[in-house]
Amino acid sequence: MNELTLHIIDIVENSVLANASKVSIIIRIDENANLLSIKIEDNGKGIDKQLLSNIESPFYTTKKDRKIKVGLGIPLFKFSALQSGGDFRIDSELGKGTSIEATFQLNNIDRPPLGNLLDTIISIIIGHQNIDFDIPIYNNGMLFHLNTADIKNELEGVPLNYPDVYNFLVQFISQGLSEINLDPQKTY
């Protein structure tokens, strides 16, 4: 995948399928540390130990010697991080939730571009309005913090894709990104 936002969408989709009601997406750019990190945490059903030990590789073999495809979302995200001089870790507890963190060397030639954060955030939060998203974005120490639970409280039931609300969200996120020196029209 050639943009990190596509991985974010993919990993969040796992959280959705795991019946999460809360998902955090923590994005950090740190030029001094030459680091870009993406952490996605959910309170979904969690992953049992057996699957967890096999999940980072695209295939695992059962005792009956059958190859079973377990999916590509996680292995591809991991591959992308390791290829960019970064790291990958996944922690999960059954019944509690899952946390996935990928780090990337910011200036690594193999690091995929971040992609369009504005469009990605909008499509994630509007596509899953029943989930509360907590999305802190750090750019070199500056923070833009989006919390959809707070926004939904203010809206008192008006859906996020209601035209005026949608326009407000686009405006609010664009401005928030600009305030931490991230141009919403650019990728990083």
Ligand SMILES: Nc1ncnc2c1ncn2[C@@H]1O[C@H](COP(=O)(O)OP(=O)(O)OP(=O)(O)O)[C@@H](O)[C@H]1O
């Ligand atoms: N956040 C999560 N909570 C609970 N289970 C998860 C979570 N993320 C992944 N899993 C489990 O790990 C499996 C592998 O995930 P992965 O994203 O690699 O592949 P997939 O979702 O099955 O398929 P793909 O992403 O290729 O469409 C999932 O099928 C699911 O059973």
Ligand SMILES: [Mg+2]
């Ligand atoms: Mg997946």
